[in-house]
Amino acid sequence: MSTVLVIGAGGVSSVCVHKMAFNPDIFSSIHLASRTKSKCDAIAASVKERCGVDVATYEIDAEEVPAMVNLIRKVQPSLVVNLALPYQDLPIMDACLEAGVSYLDTANYEPKDEAKFEYHWQWAYHDRFKQAGIMALLGSGFDPGVTSVFTMWLKKHKLKTIRTLDILDCNGGDHGQHFATNFNPEINIREVTAPARHWENGEFVETPAMAHKVEFDFEAVGPKNMYMMYHEELESLAKFNPEMERARFWMTFGDAYITHLTVLQNVGMTSIEPIKYKGVEIIPLQFLAAVLPKPETLGETTKGNTNIGCIATGEALDGSGEKTFYIKNICSHEAAYEETGNQAVSYTTGVPAMIGSAMMVQGIWSGEGVFNMEEMDPDPFMDMLNQHGLPWTVEELDGPVEF
Template sequence: MARVLVIGAGGVSSVCVHKMAFNKDIFTDIRLASRTLSKCDAIAASVKDRAGVEIRTYEIDAEEVPAMVNLIRKVQPALVVNLALPYQDLPIMDACLEAGVDYLDTANYEPKDEAKFEYKWQWAYHDRFKEAGLMALLGSGFDPGVTSVFTMWLKKHKLKTIRQLDILDCNGGDHGQAFATNFNPEINIREVTAPARHWENGEWVETPAMQVRTAFDFEEVGTRNAYLMYHEELESLAKFVPELERARFWMTFGDEYIKHLTVLQNVGMTGIEPIKYQGRDIIPLQFLAAVLPKPETLGETTKGKTNIGVIATGEALDGSGEKTFYINNICDHEEAYRETGNQAVSYTTGVPAMIGSAMVVEGKWQGEGVFNMEEFDPDPFMAMLNEHGLPWDVKELDGPVDF
């Protein structure tokens, strides 16, 4: 039983806080803070209506470390759950160290001035957290997060070694908008427009963004074009599954999304360098994010399903030779909205954030330092996925999938 402080008030935070409130035997006191107090209050009102749980809210700039320290000391949580923007990871980690509290997030740090996300900045905090006797759990979303846990479950129960790994993220939902992103537009577009990278034979192989694609038939969604991208769990998987010969990440995008994004890139609207407009510096991508539909407003109109999973090939645990397994979750946008008021993209990240928080506060995952999901026993996390809205399925395939 624990008090937690959640930072951020977007769709993922809304899902996480709702799910925490539905599990008040674990989370006895939930506090919520963000830069915009009205967003916190709206989530708190929804939680009160759906779960009958009162949540106290606070206004905070998560990049202001002294203010964060004061808030943490005032609230005295067992865990700070960072569901704000990736830019804010390091300031919040600094505040947790100073205030003496454990830390969790769903996405690794990304500098504001460079569209690059990797774990090196947060891994550098390991000794400081260890010396303080504190734990930081990184990437407790779906991808990263669940996909890493899926991989380690396969390695524990099915495969002695994993030679090849493909992560497939399909959003088959339709929100009815000409162009909108299902999570923070700025982060989404920076991710999609960055060069693709995958791990092969002990090194990173880089290709132009959105140039390599394959068609895959996703159960309950249908055949969709999936594009090779870089995603942060590839970095941690390459570290913690050292025998990997190849690891790739694929995400689906519709033709309309690609068309709109191509035009926006061509006219400079996805840039992150400041430009002068009427005597003021503006960042084109931030302006674009401000005029696009807010992801948290898409839940009511989004229909369809997501299908996210991993395909792993390697030496079978039972000594029967090489085998290939596919483990995945299918989530319904409308069911997610009925339960939490948010669409499935937020749901599939917010639920794992709640489960990771439960792992930490209940002591099922313990340690001093900075940790990734691959470093812990996958079984209790996998059990909670089945119990709390993200049931998974595993099947053996005839052989490796040829992309």
């Protein structure tokens, strides 16, 4: 039984808070805060209707450390769950350090003025969290998060070493919009338009954004074009699996999405450089994000499935030579919406955020310092995925998959 303070009020937060409320034996008191209190109130009303649980709500600017410290001290949680924007990771970690409370997030830090998301800023907090006797768990979403746990589960139960790893993220859902992103538009577009990077022979290799396209037939979705891009779990997976020869991340995008994004990029709407418009300084990408449909509004119209998993090849644990395994989850947009009022992209991140929180508040995962998902025992997390809406399957393939 524990008190948690959740920061952020988007679709992922909505799913996480709903799932926490469905588990009152683990989360006895849930508090929710964001810059816009009305968004918190809407989530709280939905939770009350669906779960019969009261959620306390607050207005907070997560970048104002003194205000965050005051709120944490007022609520007195055992864990702060950061589901706000990646820019706000470090201020929230600072507040947790000052208040002496453990921390969890789903995405690593990214500076506002540079589309570069890396772990080194947060890894630098390790000694301070250790000295404070508290824990920070980084990246407890799906990718990063579940994909990291999938990989380490394979390494614990199937493969002695991993030679190659491919992470495949497919959203086969159709939301009926001309152009929309299924999670925060600003973060989504910054990720997609950044140069691709993959791990190969001990270093990261950079290639142009969206330059490498492959068709793959996804179960419960069908054939989709997927593009190689950079994603933060490649950094932590390479760190904790030094024997890996190659690791890549792939994400599917429809032709219409690519066409719209290309046009927007060509006319400067994806830029993060400030410009002056009628005497007011604006950032084009932030303006674009403001006019696009909000991800949390897409749940009712989105139909279809997501399919996210890992294909790993390496030396078999039983000494039978090299083997390849494919471990994945398939999630229904319609089922996610029926349960929580949110589409599956929010669901597949919000549920792991709840599970990571449950691991910490119950002491199943513990430590002093800053930790990635790869450092934890994957088994209890994998068990909870099966129990709380993200069941997974694993199969042995005939051999390595070449893209």
